[in-house]
Amino acid sequence: MKTRRTWKLNGKTVTADIPGIRRLLDVLREDFGLTGAKEGCGEGECGACTVLLDGEPVAACLIPAAQVPDGAALLTIEGVARTRAGRVLQQAYIDAGAVQCGFCIPGMVLSSYALLQRNPRPTERDIRTALSGNLCRCTGYAKIVAAVRLAARRLREEAK
Amino acid sequence: MIPNADTPRIVFPKDLDEACRLQANPRTRGRLIAGGTDLMAQWAAGVPVPERIVSLKNLPELTGIALTPDLVEIGAATTHAAIRDDARLRPLLPALVAASSSVGARQIQATGTLGGNAANASPAGDTAPALLVTGGLVLLASVRGPRTVPLDQFWTGYRQTAAAPDEIIVSFLLPPRGRAKETFRKVGTRAAQAISKIMIATRVLVKKGSIEHAAVAMGSVAATPVRLTALEQWLQGRPLTESLPEEAAAVVRETVHPIDDIRSTADYRRWAAGQLAADALRALL
Numbered sequence: 446m447k448t449r450r451t452w453k454l455n456g457k458t459v460t461a462d463i464p465g466i467r468r469l470l471d472v473l474r475e476d477f478g479l480t481g482a483k484e485g486c487g488e489g490e491c492g493a494c495t496v497l498l499d500g501e502p503v504a505a506c507l508i509p510a511a512q513v514p515d516g517a518a519l520l521t522i523e524g525v526a527r528t529r530a531g532r533v534l535q536q537a538y539i540d541a542g543a544v545q546c547g548f549c550i551p552g553m554v555l556s557s558y559a560l561l562q563r564n565p566r567p568t569e570r571d572i573r574t575a576l577s578g579n580l581c582r583c584t585g586y587a588k589i590v591a592a593v594r595l596a597a598r599r600l601r602e603e604a605k
Numbered sequence: 606m607i608p609n610a611d612t613p614r615i616v617f618p619k620d621l622d623e624a625c626r627l628q629a630n631p632r633t634r635g636r637l638i639a640g641g642t643d644l645m646a647q648w649a650a651g652v653p654v655p656e657r658i659v660s661l662k663n664l665p666e667l668t669g670i671a672l673t674p675d676l677v678e679i680g681a682a683t684t685h686a687a688i689r690d691d692a693r694l695r696p697l698l699p700a701l702v703a704a705s706s707s708v709g710a711r712q713i714q715a716t717g718t719l720g721g722n723a724a725n726a727s728p729a730g731d732t733a734p735a736l737l738v739t740g741g742l743v744l745l746a747s748v749r750g751p752r753t754v755p756l757d758q759f760w761t762g763y764r765q766t767a768a769a770p771d772e773i774i775v776s777f778l779l780p781p782r783g784r785a786k787e788t789f790r791k792v793g794t795r796a797a798q799a800i801s802k803i804m805i806a807t808r809v810l811v812k813k814g815s816i817e818h819a820a821v822a823m824g825s826v827a828a829t830p831v832r833l834t835a836l837e838q839w840l841q842g843r844p845l846t847e848s849l850p851e852e853a854a855a856v857v858r859e860t861v862h863p864i865d866d867i868r869s870t871a872d873y874r875r876w877a878a879g880q881l882a883a884d885a886l887r888a889l890l
């Protein structure tokens with residue numbers, strides 16, 4: 446039995462026929478070819494599979510795609526990379542030296558993007574709380590926090 | 606990866622009535638799924654995926670937060686994020702707001718629900734102690750009709766609840782704190798995503814320097830989340846003095862019976878339980 450769902454995926458209306466409890470992560474990666482979301486732990490712990498559902502970070506490995514309601518807005522790193530704030534974030538991650546192997550980075554950028562959308566002036570604590578569901582095995586987080594601060598500053602300056 | 610994820614039949618009843626009818630018949634009954642954060646993690650870890658799944662996603666009766674002067678009703682399918690972000694709730698049920706804010710990280714809070722946390726009946730569920738200190742009720746529904754169960758009778762054993770196999774948790778009916786003070790704390794291995802080692806919620810009303818009413822609940826100190834009734838009785842009517850917190854800690858250490866498991870030892874939990882109770886009372890001084 447399949448469940449048919451229609452979503453706004455990275456701004457485009459798409460339809461998916463979803464068998465059983467196929468995970469949102471598999472639908473995005475395999476059915477839509479959006480491989481930016483990664484599978485790390487597959488159990489909700491690492492955040493590598495983070496995507497934005499109606500603007501909020503969620504773990505795509507924990508969500509049966511059929512549970513994502515019709516009309517929902519899904520944003521993956523491929524979509525965020527086409528936005529102004531997404532590009533500023535990506536550049537800030539590069540400039541701050543916050544990227545090593547890169548596996549965690551799509552999820553990190555999405556959690557950072559959601560944070561800056563709701564709070565353009567986050568404190569270090571706000572940033573650490575917002576990113577606490579995204580694990581990085583390489584960087585030790587300091588440069589990631591610096592990247593988000595840098596992006597926040599650049600976006601605020603642009604808005605002036 | 607979830608083995609056989611494509612095979613189960615997932616159905617989306619459109620209201621509570623239809624969901625109750627599905628659950629009434631063993632042939633149409635399915636595993637209830639709300640946010641799925643617990644279930645999907647279990648299935649990914651190798652627990653077999655059931656043949657039938659009934660989604661609670663579309664049930665209007667299970668969502669939303671309603672306020673009346675002496676009762677807060679929170680639908681079972683309300684997410685931790687909705688509880689965390691509802692500014693009206695913070696002054697009324699601060700311990701619950703703190704508990705929901707401490708469940709996993711932002712990704713889990715956006716998806717996981719209060720009803721799922723309660724039904725999961727883990728002794729380490731974060732919201733249970735905060736629910737318990739309210740002295741409130743759980744509203745259950747089935748084709749046999751609705752009924753309420755006091756929260757302190759809801760968790761009956763390790764991962765067991767008072768809900769029958771065909772019953773659905775509809776909502777939580779919670780008296781707000783009034784003039785009492787509430788606290789919530791969780792001592793885990795790491796702030797986010799930690800499966801709690803131990804947590805405490807308190808609701809204490811102090812009048813003229815004495816404790817008029819005390820509700821204290823803990824998680825991970827027994828097979829179920831529990832109210833510390835021995836401590837509550839001991840506290841009742843006692844003047845709030847400098848030495849009270851330490852004396853209370855001793856009462857807690859004599860009366861809790863924690864378990865050893867992979868996350869912690871019974872001795873550590875007994876010590877920490879006393880400490881947490883003392884800290885909560887110190888906050889009132």
Ligand SMILES: Cc1cc2nc3c(=O)[nH]c(=O)nc-3n(C[C@H](O)[C@H](O)[C@H](O)COP(=O)(O)OP(=O)(O)OC[C@H]3O[C@@H](n4cnc5c(N)ncnc54)[C@H](O)[C@@H]3O)c2cc1C
Nearest residue numbers: 489639640641642643644709717718721722724730731774
């Ligand atoms: C990475 C990660 C971190 C976590 N961290 C924490 C944490 O810090 N603290 C914590 O307490 N929990 C934590 N959890 C557990 C989980 O996220 C919570 O328990 C959450 O509230 C479960 O809600 P859900 O809607 O996702 O439940 P689901 O997975 O949908 O369901 C859980 C159980 O409840 C039943 N159920 C759901 N709704 C109802 C209902 N209305 N009536 C009857 N039965 C129902 C289901 O059948 C199932 O047995 C974590 C989980 C993950 C994956």
Ligand code: FES
Nearest residue numbers: 485486487492506
């Ligand atoms: S892959 Fe989803 S949280 Fe790790």
Ligand code: FES
Nearest residue numbers: 546547581582583
């Ligand atoms: S850069 Fe390697 S995991 Fe974060």
